[in-house]
Structures are given as structure tokens and as C-alpha cells.
Amino acid sequence: MKKIFILVFLLLCSLFLVGCWDAREINTLFIVTGIAIDKSEQEGFFDVSVIGIKTSPSRGGSQSSDDKDKKIVLKTTTRSIRDAFFHLNLNYDRTLYLQHNQIVIFGEDVAKDDLHRHLEFFVRSENSRMETLMLIVEGRADEVFKMDVKQEQNSTIYLFTHIQTISRRVKHYKISVLNFIANLLTEGFHSVIPIFAVNKNDDDDMPINMTGFAVFRNNKMIAKITDLEALGFVLLKGDVKNTNRTIISYDGMVSFDFDDIKTKKEIIYKDNYPIKIKITIEITARVEELLGFEKYSIQDLNRELHNIVQQEIINVATQTFKYFQELKVDVFGIGLSIYQHHPKKWNNLRNDWDNIFASLEVEINPKVVIKDYGQIVSIYNPGGVK
Amino acid sequence: MFSFIRRKLKYLRNRPKGPKDEFTYSFLSNNLRDNIHNIQSIFGNSADIVIRNFTFGKDSSYEGALVFVDGLVDNIFISRSILSPLSDWKDTLESKDNLIEFIEKQILQNPEVKRLSTYDDAISDCLNGNTILFVNDCDTCLSISTKGFEKRAVTEPQSEAVVRGPREGYTENIRTNTSLIRRKIKSPSLRIENYVIGEKSKTNVALIYLEDVVNPDVLKKLRSRLKRIKVDAIFESGVLEEYIEDSSFSPFATIAYSEKPDVTAANILEGRIAIVVDGTPFVITVPMLFIESFQSAEDYYGRNLYTYLIRIVRYVAYLIAVFGPAFYISLVNYHQGLIPTTLLVTIINAREGTSFPIIIEIIIMLFAFEIMREAGIRLPRPMGQAISIVGALIMGEAAVNAGLVGAPVVIVVAITAVASFLIPNQSETIPVLRIFVLILATFAGLFGLVIGLLAILIHLASLTSFGVPYFSGFTRYNQDSIIRTQLKSMTKRPEGIAKNNIVRRGSNMKNYSIKENEAEDRVGVQI
């Protein structure tokens, strides 16, 4: 029995002493935190840039805080993304390490032209994680990497934290690669991606702003929505923790916080054919800022504010819905809910759904409860007539 | 090559077969001069053997001699209890046949007297501190217990300090140790069996167990193993441990030791057997379960809920101590994607300035820690503490600043090292296991670490301690293994160890409730 042990031990030794194949020393890695993809001037080629963290030796806790030294940007122009990484690995002294990649940024021109073909690499590669966020930038994507960020390490970490912060209130501001691919594969549903714009003004400490959403149909971007339609989209999608709206009416200005928006959709059929959709939006509102309204007493004020809010919501939501109906894009998942609950009916409607969607009647039914008015009871009117 | 094989075979055939037996079993002779002469030649005229010739009886008609070893006996005791009554006796007996018996039963005033008839009995008793009394014309001698050597007083044990609990510890004398145990267990079914092991050292070894609770199979196995030992000397219970344990190449100790009598007494009450070895204050108990290493005596003297926490802390500390460096290296060398990004950047920054690969850094730091630990034990007491603290601080700090090792490695090794001190019983297994798992993790990352974990688990499962499976005892997890419940619910003794008498205490003991006390109070108030 001892002989078998020795034999096995020698075998093990001979195999292990050849080397450890997968060990990578961590100071030979280049940690990629963001990838940007743009269209190049050459036909069929793409500009791929990656940004990573620059590490510097720290002994006893001292670190250089010079702004220019914190980030490293690598660029290349190739036909496909895998080619790009291969090329970059060949021409840089450290190996690219993709597992910490947090954001994929697409330029506007790439988004207009078959976005999902670039995502195929991210889904297939074992190195990338599905929780990577994606967004579209107006103009060229590598502008983002040139941004000056004072607080964070580099601009993609800034962006990532930025998106995490705003998506805590409205979860539709954040979309990951997995969500996008799942949306592309889902029937009866079209997706939107948040779109950002880089601030060209160098003095500003807010280098990038979110301007709205980009609407996709058949894997191509077809339109951008901003401001009013973005709010309407958020209201109609529902499941939002907190958003706000300032309404200016005849008597004054009031700014509301909408908490806990829940949206229910009910489809009304006639002969197995959907003709009308009733959307119930439940909102808990809070008054955050109130100016004017001097002539109203407390009860009248309450009723008036309710009316104002309900009217505003109906306007915004109807306008948004009609906008999407004009585009013939069902971003709200109405087709998806028919597919999930009545798959037999969906079989008949599947091919023509975009037109059917465009011809639906819409009725918005807001249920607003103004829960609280803040710390002061009476109307704020210093220096005015009592 | 063939000559090598031939030499090997010749050596195997003519190998020495073990230590030779001492003495001869020859009987004492009648003649006093011959006896004394033989004794002197056996001892070879050593300077500390004292032979006191004297006469007693009416008209000094009888001759006698005392043989004892100076330094092992109490001189005053000899003169007062042996020489004095003998010299006061001024009579004769009718016949010389029962002279020795008469002396033994009527004259001597010592509490322990034995009659011996062979040389080696007499010699071994003499070397144990007894006085041998030879009388002319008698072929037996008397061995009188007069032990009076220097021994240490009962003090607090140094290796097991407690905050609350008895502070008595064993000493090097076997009789003191057994008496300490007797004082804890005052039951007549506590048995003590004596063995003499070691050809030259003739060490007294005592087995202590409770007759109605112990597992008879374990007892039988232990007795046969003790009888099998043929060795020169046994100085410490650790040496005895290695001769009687199940598998001596395993890193795990299958025999527990302790320096405190209450710990040993608790083990005996659960059905284990304690082995006391003369000359060492460490008493070993057999069989041992893995779980015992995580129990300390204080657990039972303190509060219930606090002990829950402390037990959990001990288990977690054990895991950290064994798997800490291996886990760190598998994450940092193989699976960098599993570390959060900011932490990874910090580790890379710390690694940038250093020149060795991380595995070499870890090995250097582990080695340095072992050096410091050994140095701290060997240093003389006044210098020890200062140098170990200063050494640790300076070595860590300076090494990081000089760029030899990175700061995260120092932290990992420091936490690992400190965590291994929480479980004193396992302090000899943890470094071995740690290195094994570290090597596996270096070659195969997390997969290697899992394989190492499974290897340790399989080894633990197949280990037995005198026939009792080593890893049992987790089944009654809510009583004493993982957490310690209230003392009143620990109703049964551990399974494999106590076969006969499983029920430990009554299971319907209730706590006192407040209402009971109130009722008593109310009765007393009567106006």
C-alpha cells in the first residue's frame, strides 16, 4: 500500500511542478472599468476605447492625487469587439481584465444601427458580468472618457455611482445588459435606454447629464424622448419610488413629490380584440414647495391641489401615450401582459401588434392622495396681506 | 544495487529487539551480609545510597539494616517511626520465623508497610523513596513508605488560565495528582489502576475511571496498549500519548490533555479514562472527540447566552486560522473578479511597490510569525514580552515600508495567527493544515481550497480515538456541541463514550420560579 502512495505522490508532484496555469499576479492586470463603442469613419469599423484605473505604489498610505494621473484610456479601431480586446492586449504592457467592467457606453450613431450585435460578445464571454450597465451618449462615446471628474477615480466610476444614485428613486433609469437582451427577446415589448449628454462646458462640476430615454424598435434607435415625455413614461411604467413635478397654475406654483407610483393596466376587449386600455395610476403625493394660493383656505386648497395634480397627470400621460402610439412602439409591455396571461389570444394578435397598439383608446385614471404638506400648516406668505 | 539489497536484508534479520530487562528475579537470601552485599553491587556504590546497620532487641540479639536513598526519604520520619520504636523494643521472640511479621505488625508505626521477597521489588521500592528494612535470618524484607522528596506546591496552572473557576493545577507528583481528582469525585466507584512503564525510568502511570460509566471496550484496548509498551523511559504524558494513540501520523491529536483537575474530573464523569503520569503535571484523557477542543472549562461556569456567542466565535476563528491565507491567495491570484473593485485597487497599489509574488510574501510572513512565536517562548521572562511586542510591531511596519511585503498580507497573516490562539488544544494541528491548504490553493485556486477542505473532512471522518469515531458528537448539536444550552437540559452523556450509563442527570429539574418564592413569603406574614 505504501508503494501506491509513493506512486500517486510522484504523479501529483510531476503535474503540479509544471506550473500554475491560471495564476495571474495582480500587478500585471489592467482593470477595465468602462468600454465605449463608436462608429469609425471607415465603413464597417468601430472605434473601441477602454478606460481603466491607474494604480500607483502606496507605502504608508501616501498616494498621488494629481488628476491627470488617475485614468488610462486605450483606443483601437477594429471590426468586432473581440478583435479590439485582442489588439489591445497585444499592444499594452498589462493584460486587460474585464471582470470589473461596470459600464458599456454606445455612441448615438452606433445605437441607430443594430446595437445588439455588439452585445453578443458581452453575453458570450465568460469574463463579463450581466449586471454591467449600458447607456447611450449623444454624440461620440469616447467624449465621456475625456470628462474631468474631481471626486471619483475616473469617469466611468463616476457614471456608475451616478446611475446607481438616480436609479434608487426611479429604477427605469438603469438598464443592465441582461435586462436589455431580455427585453429584445421578449415579445410584445420594446425597450428604452437612458441617454446622456456630456457637458461641453469645462467649468462645470457636473460633467454629464441625463437628458432622457432612447426608444428602440427592431434593435435600432428611432427616437429620443426628453423632459415631459420622460416623466410621462415613468408615470405610465409605474413601480417608481420617487419623482417630482412642478406645476404652475393660475394661482401659483406648487411642486409635488410623487412617492410610490403604482400603475395598473386593464385591457378592454371586444370580440377578442383589444380596443381600449384603462390605466390606473396610484400616486401618493407630498407638497414640497408652495407659492401663491393666497386666497384659498386649507380645505379649498386641498381640493384645488388635488384637481391640479390629477389634471396634470392626465395631460402628461395621455400626451406621452399618444406620442408612443405615433411611433408605433409598445414600450409599456401591454402586448407582453397579453402574452403572459392569455397566450392563445396573443397568437392572433402577434403579427399586427404595432398597429393594434397604435389604434388603442386610452383612458387615464389617476388616484392621487396628497399625504402630507410638510412642516408648516398655513400658507407661506411672509410680508403679504393677512 | 544488489549489494544494497543484501545489506538491507542482513540488517533486517539482525536488528536489535528492544531494551533488555533489568535485574534478575532472584530471591532474597537469609543472610543479612549477603543481602547488603548484593544490594551494594547492584547499586554500584552510588554515593546517595545509605545503608544503616543497627541492632535491636534484648541484648542486641537481632541485626538489621535500613537501605534508602538520601534525598528521596524523610530522615526525621525514618528515625522517629522506624529506628525509634525498634530501639525501644527490648524483648526477644521465641522463634525467628515470624520476626519480620512481628516487626511489621506490632513495632513499626508507619502507615504503609509491605513485605517483599525479591531483589527487584526491593530495589524499585527503594528507588521510589521507600526504606527497605532487612533483618538477619529472614528471607523477606519490609518496604516502608517514607517518601519525603522535594516537590512543587499546588499552584495555578500556567498553560490554562481562567477568569472564573478553580485555580488548582496538577504537580509532578502522581499521588498529589490522584488526590486532587479524588477530591473532585468522591464516589467509591472511582477506580485507580497502577502501571509501571519504562525499563529504566520505571514511571508510575495511573489509570483513573468511574467503574459504572466507563466504556469497557475502550478500557480493554487501553490496557492492552499500555502493556505492549517496551521502552526505556517515559518522562512526559506526551510520549505516552504517542505510543498508545490510534494513528500517530495524523495531524490531529486523538488524546486530550489538561492541567486542571476539574476539567479531568468532568471528563471522567462523562465516561472517559484519565491517565496520570508521574513526573508531569499534564494528565491525559482518553478517548477524545474533535468537539472537545472547542469547549473550555469556563463555558460551564459562565452565563448561558454569552457562551453561545463565544462558541460561535471559536468555530469562526478556527476556520479563519486554517483557511485564511489560502482563501486570500486564491482570491488574489486566481479569482480577482470576486473582490470588490475598490478593495482590489487598494491591494494592487500595495503590491505595486513590492518585488515578491504574493505567495512568497505570505510564506515569508508565516515563517516570520513562527520565528517570533518560538522566540517568545524561549526568551527569559523579563525580556520576553517587550521583545515580542516590539519585534512584531517593528517587523510588520518596517517590512511594509521597506517594500518587502505589502500591507494586506501582513494583516491577513496577523489575523490568522491570532485566531489560531483561540483554540489551544488544536494549536499544533492548525499550522500543518494551513500549509497543506495553502499549497493546494496556490496551484488550483478555489478548486484546490475546496479539495483541501474535503481532504481534511474525509480524514476527520475516518479518524477514531480508541474505537470511538473522532468526529461524532455533533448529532446532539443543541446540547453541547455547537452551542451550550442550559445545564439542566444536558441530560445525556455523549454516545460513544459512555455506553452503560447514558442518563447524566434527572430530566425533570426545573428552575426556581418567582412565584414559588412569593408563596413562601406570603405564608410567613401573619398578623
Place this chain on the structure above:
Amino acid sequence: MTIAETKISGRQFMYSIICFIQASAILNAFISNITYQESWLVVIFAFIIFIPSVFMYGALINRFKDKNLIQIVIQIFGPILGRIISVIYLIFFLSITMFNITDLTDITKTSMLPTTPYIILVMMCILITAWAVRSGLRVLTIYSKMYVFLASFIIILSIIFLFNVIEIGNLFPIFSLPLKKYVQGIHILNAIPFGELVVFLLIAPNVQMNKKQTYKYFFLGASIGAFSFFLTVLRDISVLGETFGMFVFPSLVAFRLIRITEAITRIEILFIVILIILLIFKISILYYVTVITVSQIFNLKKYKNIVLSVGFFLMTAAIVLSANSIQHTLAAQNGAPFIWVTLQIIFPFILLLISLIFNIKSPKEESK
């Protein structure tokens, strides 16, 4: 060590069964690209159809106390024909073991150690399992309780952590696929996770349980295992939605999505560790069963000596097999279920029928 020496308790038997099925729960890719989002329905139906087989196994164990499957076959069909059939079973057990070793090395290679050669991983796995098998049945199953609790804890923890990503709507629609897809899914599930319980017929003689307890432990074990399988599939589908059918390793993707504050991220490490432990447990039981079969066919008294030989055979077979993972998946989906269901369910049923008709039973023991 002879075969019928060690006795394990009935509870450890039950925990081993649960562990066995949970190990396969993690590799649910083999039905994910057939029934996509309705796999959870298929799991429920497959288990309902499997329940009669559980009772059939229990009846077979009870009729032939202290005899394992191979001994039953040899007793019923006689020495020569019985041995031929046992050889078929031996090939079956060898192929299951090989497939599982290939699964383990594939998963390790794709998710953790991409460039390590197969031989190292296979060799380490075989060495550890060979050591466990040599140490006996008691060592093999003693940790099953701990593994079951760990695995269940991880599953429940993952469901709790994924609460904000789970969308119940992903589970619908139901019954939208053609019927033959459901039948195929149920067939595959009966062959691969559930049908492999036939190996416990070879361990049952070493278990201490009476007639009623046999049914109880087998049924409880199978149902709790199937329940955790069901929970895993449910969680994966509700997290991944439409992309469920795309991934080779859906559970890993689901675990990577856990993100609760900055601290609790990247905990797929827990999952990987548990997965490797469970798979090695499963492989060690299958290895033990293979070795027992070989020793029964050749009438050996001790099986300890042939453990390493069988191990080297398995090692070479697994290395050859793991070179091509697409064929492996195709074989598991298209070819394997037919042969395996025959050997796992239909053949023991035939054995039971024959023993009932001709009243062949194992002689009763005197004690107990």
C-alpha cells in the same frame, strides 16, 4: 473492508438522497433550452410522474432485504445471465460517473480556471473521491446532513437577496408550448436527476431501516430534493426571464446579479464552493456504486483493492469525454434518456414483477 459491514442510519440515507438531487439542481441547463421559461412546470410534472418509481424502489428494497440490485439480478436471473445484465448495469454506472466528472471539470474550467488542463482537475477529483471510497460508506455519507443544510441555506439566501430583481411575470405564460416539448422535458428529467436515484438501491442494504421507514426515507428524500430543484429553477427563470434558455450555466448568472449595497456583491463564490462540494459528493457515491458492482460481478470479498484501478479508468474516460462539451450536452438531451430510463425505471419494475409473480424473496433474518 467487506461490503455489508458498515451500517448507516436511515436519516443519513435520506440526507444523501437530498444531496444527490441538489447537486444536479445546479446544472439545469439540460432542459433550459428545450422548455425555456416553462421549465418549472416540467419539474413539477416530472416529479409527479416519478413518485410511483419511488414506491417501486422501496418495494424492491423491502422484498430483498440485505441484497443490493446486482445481487437481486443475479438471484433472479441466475449466475450467467445475471452477470451479463450486471455488466450492462456496470457500463451504465460507469457512464453516469463519467458524465458527472465531466460536468464538474467543465463547470470548474469555464467559470474558475480557464487555462488549467483537464487532467489536473480530473486527477484531483478522482484522488479525493478514491480516498473517500476507500474509507468506507460511513465516511462517504457522514457529512450529508451538513451539505444539505448548507445547500438549502444558500438557495434560500439567494432567493432573499434576489428579491428586488425577481419578476414573477417571467414565469408566465404557461402551457404555450406544443405537447411534445413537455413530454421530452419530463422524459429528460426522469432520466437525469431523478432516475439516478437507482444507485441508492445498491446502498440500501447497508442502511438500518425497517419496512415502513424505507418508503418514508426514500420518498421524503426524493421530494425534498425535488423541491429544492424546483426552487432553483423558479428563481433562475424569474430572474433571467427570456434569457434563461440562452446560458450554459443559468444559476451562476443569477448569482452574479446579487447586489445589495456595495458590500454584498460578488458572492457567487459561496455558490461555486457549495457546487463543487456537492458534485464531489455525488461523484463519490457513484464511484462507490461502480466499485461495488465490479466487485459483485467478479465475486471479490474486498473492494478496497480495485478502487484505484477503477479510478484510473474513469480518469482517462472523463478526459476524453470532456474535450467536447457540445456533444456531451446533445447526448444528455437526445440519446441518454431512452437508454437510461429503461435501466433505471423499466428494468427494476420488471424485476419487481418477476419477484411478485414467482414469489422470489430474500430469506428473512431472525433478529430484529
